[in-house]
Amino acid sequence: MRSELLGIFLDEAEEQLRQLEQDILRLEQSGASDEAIQSIFRTAHTLKGSSAVMGFEQMKLLAHEMENVLERIRRQELAVTPGLVNVLFECHDMLCALKSEIERNGTIHTGTDDMADKLRSLAAGAVPARADADGEAPGPEPGAPPAEPAASAAEPSVRHIECRVTLATDCEMKAARTLVVHQTLSQHMRVLATEPPMEEIMLRGDVDEAVFLVETDLLPGEVEALIRRDPDVGDVVLRLADAMPRAAGPAPGDAAERPFPGKKPADSPEPEAGRKETESHPKSGQTIRVDVERLDHLMNLVGELVIDQTRIAQASGILRDEYRIEALEDLEQITNHITRVISELQESVMKTRMLPIERLFSRFPRMVRDLAQDLGKDIELIVVGKETELDRTVIEEIGDPLIHLIRNAVDHGIETREERLAAGKPAKGTIRLSAMNQENHVIITVEDDGRGISPGRIRASAVAKGLLSAAAAEAMSDRDAIQLIFTPGFSTAAAVSEVSGRGVGMDIVRAHIEKLQGLIDIDTKPGEGTKLTIKLPLTLAIVRGLLIRLSHLTYALPMSSVVEIVRIPQEEIRSVKGRPVVRIREQIMPIAWLHDYFRIPRKRRAGRNVFVVVIGVAEKRLGLVVDELIGNQEIVVKPIGSYVGKVDGVSGATILGDGSVALILDAAGVMKLVSAAIDQDNPFTAEQAPAADGEGEGGAWISESNNW
Amino acid sequence: MDSGQSQQYVIVELGAEKHAMAISDIHEIIKMQKITEVPDDRPFLKGVTNLRGKIMPVISLRNRFGLEEAEAERKTRIVVVRHGEEMVGIIVDGVSQVTRFSEIQPSSDIVSGLDGQFFAGIGRTEEGFIGILHIEHILTGTETSERQ
Numbered sequence: 047m048r049s050e051l052l053g054i055f056l057d058e059a060e061e062q063l064r065q066l067e068q069d070i071l072r073l074e075q076s077g078a079s080d081e082a083i084q085s086i087f088r089t090a091h092t093l094k095g096s097s098a099v100m101g102f103e104q105m106k107l108l109a110h111e112m113e114n115v116l117e118r119i120r121r122q123e124l125a126v127t128p129g130l131v132n133v134l135f136e137c138h139d140m141l142c143a144l145k146s147e148i149e150r151n152g153t154i155h156t157g158t159d160d161m162a163d164k165l166r167s168l169a170a171g172a173v174p175a176r177a178d179a180d181g182e183a184p185g186p187e188p189g190a191p192p193a194e195p196a197a198s199a200a201e202p203s204v205r206h207i208e209c210r211v212t213l214a215t216d217c218e219m220k221a222a223r224t225l226v227v228h229q230t231l232s233q234h235m236r237v238l239a240t241e242p243p244m245e246e247i248m249l250r251g252d253v254d255e256a257v258f259l260v261e262t263d264l265l266p267g268e269v270e271a272l273i274r275r276d277p278d279v280g281d282v283v284l285r286l287a288d289a290m291p292r293a294a295g296p297a298p299g300d301a302a303e304r305p306f307p308g309k310k311p312a313d314s315p316e317p318e319a320g321r322k323e324t325e326s327h328p329k330s331g332q333t334i335r336v337d338v339e340r341l342d343h344l345m346n347l348v349g350e351l352v353i354d355q356t357r358i359a360q361a362s363g364i365l366r367d368e369y370r371i372e373a374l375e376d377l378e379q380i381t382n383h384i385t386r387v388i389s390e391l392q393e394s395v396m397k398t399r400m401l402p403i404e405r406l407f408s409r410f411p412r413m414v415r416d417l418a419q420d421l422g423k424d425i426e427l428i429v430v431g432k433e434t435e436l437d438r439t440v441i442e443e444i445g446d447p448l449i450h451l452i453r454n455a456v457d458h459g460i461e462t463r464e465e466r467l468a469a470g471k472p473a474k475g476t477i478r479l480s481a482m483n484q485e486n487h488v489i490i491t492v493e494d495d496g497r498g499i500s501p502g503r504i505r506a507s508a509v510a511k512g513l514l515s516a517a518a519a520e521a522m523s524d525r526d527a528i529q530l531i532f533t534p535g536f537s538t539a540a541a542v543s544e545v546s547g548r549g550v551g552m553d554i555v556r557a558h559i560e561k562l563q564g565l566i567d568i569d570t571k572p573g574e575g576t577k578l579t580i581k582l583p584l585t586l587a588i589v590r591g592l593l594i595r596l597s598h599l600t601y602a603l604p605m606s607s608v609v610e611i612v613r614i615p616q617e618e619i620r621s622v623k624g625r626p627v628v629r630i631r632e633q634i635m636p637i638a639w640l641h642d643y644f645r646i647p648r649k650r651r652a653g654r655n656v657f658v659v660v661i662g663v664a665e666k667r668l669g670l671v672v673d674e675l676i677g678n679q680e681i682v683v684k685p686i687g688s689y690v691g692k693v694d695g696v697s698g699a700t701i702l703g704d705g706s707v708a709l710i711l712d713a714a715g716v717m718k719l720v721s722a723a724i725d726q727d728n729p730f731t732a733e734q735a736p737a738a739d740g741e742g743e744g745g746a747w748i749s750e751s752n753n754w
Numbered sequence: 755m756d757s758g759q760s761q762q763y764v765i766v767e768l769g770a771e772k773h774a775m776a777i778s779d780i781h782e783i784i785k786m787q788k789i790t791e792v793p794d795d796r797p798f799l800k801g802v803t804n805l806r807g808k809i810m811p812v813i814s815l816r817n818r819f820g821l822e823e824a825e826a827e828r829k830t831r832i833v834v835v836r837h838g839e840e841m842v843g844i845i846v847d848g849v850s851q852v853t854r855f856s857e858i859q860p861s862s863d864i865v866s867g868l869d870g871q872f873f874a875g876i877g878r879t880e881e882g883f884i885g886i887l888h889i890e891h892i893l894t895g896t897e898t899s900e901r902q
Binding site: 350353599600643644645646684685686687688689690693694695696699701705706707708709 | 788790791792793794799801802803804807808809810811837838839840842893
C-alpha cells in the first residue's frame with residue numbers, strides 16, 4: 047500500500063516539477079506578472095503539500111522556502127532578476143534530484159541546507175517571519191495533517207470543496223470504507239455535509255460513491271491527497287463550491303447537474319486553482335497505469351498474430367487452389383475476418399504505446415535557456431506540435447539526437463547579439479522546434495534563423511581533414527557538400543566548445559535516426575539559417591514492406607522508402623562513366639544489382655524487361671534491379687541479433703507466411719553500399735562484390751559511416 | 755581435466771567423424787530448417803532461420819572444420835546452443851547417442867594445429883576416443899585453415 051502511494055506521489059511530483067520548470071521559465075520571460083506568479087506559487091505549494099503528506103521533509107522544506115521567495119515577489123518586495131531565477135532553477139534541479147533519490151532509495155539522504163540557505167538569503171533583507179513557524183517543524187509522520195501556516199497566513203482563504211469520491215470497484219465493505227474517508231476528512235477539516243447522508247450509507251451498505259462537502263483552508267490538491275491515501279478509493283473529483291453560502295446545509299440536491307465522476311468539469315466556472323487541481327488527474331476514472339513491459343509483450347504477441355495470419359491466408363489460398371470444396375469458402379471468410387480483426391487489434395495496441403512528444407519537448411525550453419545564458423546569447427525557442435504522438439521507444443531514442451541538434455543550433459547556428467545586429471537581424475535569435483504527423487510518419491524539424499552553413503567552408507574543412515580530395519570537393523554540388531557534415535569525424539565548429547562537445551557530431555545523429563528507420567535532411571542558407579528535418583516512422587515494430595526476390599532469395603523493402611516501381615526493357619540500360627543507369631521520365635536514374643553486393647548470382651532473365659524498384663533516401667534516388675515482385679504486406683521487424691551483427695544494407699529480418707525468414711533491406715544502407723563501391727572506383731562486376739567485404743576499407747567517406 | 759563422469763554428452767556425426775557436445779551446452783536439437791542466407795564474411799555462417807518466431811543464426815560445423823559442404827539429408831540436424839542472450843544453431847550430419855566418458859584428457863595432447871582450439875578435451879569410451887567440442891570457440895573462434 048505504501049509503495050502504491052509512493053508511486054502516485056512520484057508520478058505527481060514529476061508532473062509538478064515539470065510544471066514548475068515551465069513556470070520559472072515563464073516568470074523569467076514575462077517578469078512578475080500576476081498570472082506567472084500565481085501559477086508558480088500554486089505549483090510550489092502543491093508540491094509542498096504532497097511531499098509533506100509523504101513525510102519527505104527536505105523536499106517540503108525547499109518548496110516552502112521557495113514559496114517564501116515567491117511570496118515576496120508577489121508582494122513586489124523582490125524583483126525578478128536573472129540571479130533570482132537561477133536560484134529558483136537550482137532549487138528546481140535539487141527537487142528533481144531529491145525525487146530521483148526517493149525513486150531509487152525510498153528516502154532522502156542528500157543535504158539540502160545549502161539550497162535552503164540560498165533561498166532564505168534571497169528572501170531575507172525583510173521579514174520572512176513565518177519561516178520558523180514550519181521551517182523547523184518536527185518530522186511529520188505520514189498521517190499528520192499537512193500543516194499550512196505559511197499559506198493560510200498569506201491567503202487566509204477558507205474554501206468550500208465538494209469531493210465526489212468513488213470507491214474502487216473491487217473494494218469490499220464499501221460502507222465502512224466511506225466511513226473511513228469521512229473520518230479522515232473530519233480529522234483535517236469540517237465536513238459540512240455528505241450525500242447520501244452517512245446514516246443512509248451505513249444502512250444501504252453498497253454505496254460506491256459519495257459526495258462530501260467540506261470547509262477547509264487546504265488546497266484542493268491536498269484534500270485530494272488526503273482522500274487518496276486510502277487505496278480503496280478509485281476516483282476523486284473535486285469541485286470548488288465557493289459560491290455556496292457558508293451556512294450550507296446538506297449538499298444541495300442538484301447532484302444530477304454536477305459532473306459525472308471522471309468527467310473533467312472543464313466548463314464549470316471555477317477559480318483557476320480548482321481547475322488546475324482537477325487537471326493534475328486528468329480523466330482519472332478512465333485511465334489506468336500499465337507497466338510498459340506488459341505493453342511490449344502485448345505488441346510482441348500481436349506481431350506473432352500478424353505473422354500467423356499471413357500464414358493462414360497463404361495456406362487457405364493453397365487449399366482453395368488444390369481442392370474446390372465449399373467448406374473452404376468458410377475458411378476463407380474466417381481468414382478474411384481474422385485479418386481485419388488483427389489489423390484493428392494491431393492498430394489499437396500500437397496506439398496504447400503512443401505518447402505525446404511533449405514528454406521530450408518539455409525538456410528543451412530550459413536547456414535552450416541555460417545554454418543561451420552560458421553563451422551570452424538571446425534566444426527564443428518556439429515549440430510547435432507537442433501533442434503529436436509517437437511510439438514510446440521512438441521517443442526514447444530520438445531524445446539524444448534532438449538534444450544534439452538543438453545544442454548545435456544554439457551554439458553554432460545562432461550568432462551573438464552583436465553579429466546579428468551587424469547583419470541586420472533582430473538581436474534575439476529564434477529556434478523553432480516542431481513536430482507533425484504525415485501519413486505513417488512524424489516529421490520533426492529544428493530550425494534556426496542563425497548564420498547558416500557555408501558550403502565553401504564545409505568543403506575546405508573536409509579537404510583539410512583528409513575526408514576527400516580537393517578535386518572531389520570541387521566537383522561536388524553545394525547540396526552534396528552540405529551533406530558532408532554527416533560524415534564521421536566532421537565537426538563544423540571552428541573552436542570546440544563546451545556546449546557542443548567534440549568529435550561526436552552529426553554522423554552520430556544520423557546513425558541514431560537511421561537506426562530508427564528514419565531520415566534526416568538538412569537545408570541551409572548562409573546568413574539566413576538552417577533547418578534540419580527528421581522523418582520518423584510512427585512505430586518500429588510492424589511496417590508495410592514490399593517483398594521482392596533476388597535470384598532465389600526473398601527480401602523485404604519498407605514501403606516508406608519505395609518511391610516507385612517501373613518495368614524497363616533490358617536494352618535501355620545504359621552506362622554513364624561505367625555506372626549503369628536508366629532513363630525514367632527523362633530523368634537519369636542510377637541503378638544497381640544488389641546481387642553483386644550480397645554475393646547472389648545474377649539471374650539470367652528470360653523476358654525482355656527488368657523490374658526496377660526505385661528507393662529514396664532524402665533527395666537521393668536509386669533503382670534496384672529485382673528479379674521478381676511478390677507483393678506488399680505487413681511485416682514484423684525482428685532483430686537479427688548480435689551473433690550475425692551489423693549487415694550493411696540490412697536493418698533486420700522478418701518471418702514470412704511460409705515460416706521462412708526474409709531480410710529487411712534498409713534503403714539508406716543500400717545506398718551507402720552502392721556509393722561506397724563507386725567511390726572505390728570499382729566497376730559493377732559480379733565477381734568482385736565490392737564493399738561487401740570491407741569494414742571501413744578504402745577510406746571512402748560514405749562507407750565509413752556504416753560503422754556505428 | 756577432471757574425470758567427467760557426471761556430465762552427459764551427445765555424440766554428433768560429421769561425415770565419418772564423431773564428436774561430442776556437452777548436454778549442458780545444448781538447448782535443443784531440431785530437424786534441418788529452411789535457411790536464409792545473410793551476406794557475411796564468415797563462410798561457416800550459413801544464414802538465419804525461424805526458431806519459433808525468433809531469428810536464429812545457423813552455422814555449419816562441416817565448414818568450421820574445413821570440410822566439404824554436404825547436402826542436407828534425413829539425418830541432418832541443427833543443434834541449438836546458447837550464445838549470450840541469443841540462440842545459435844549448429845548444423846551437423848546427425849546425432850547418434852548420449853554417452854558418458856570414463857575419462858577426459860586435455861585436447862592439446864592429441865589434437866594440435868588450428869583446429870585444436872575447437873576442442874575442450876578428449877573423452878574416452880569403450881569404442882575409443884572422442885573429441886569434445888568447445889562450443890564457444892566454435893562459434894566465435896578465429897578462422898580455421900582450409901583442410902580439403
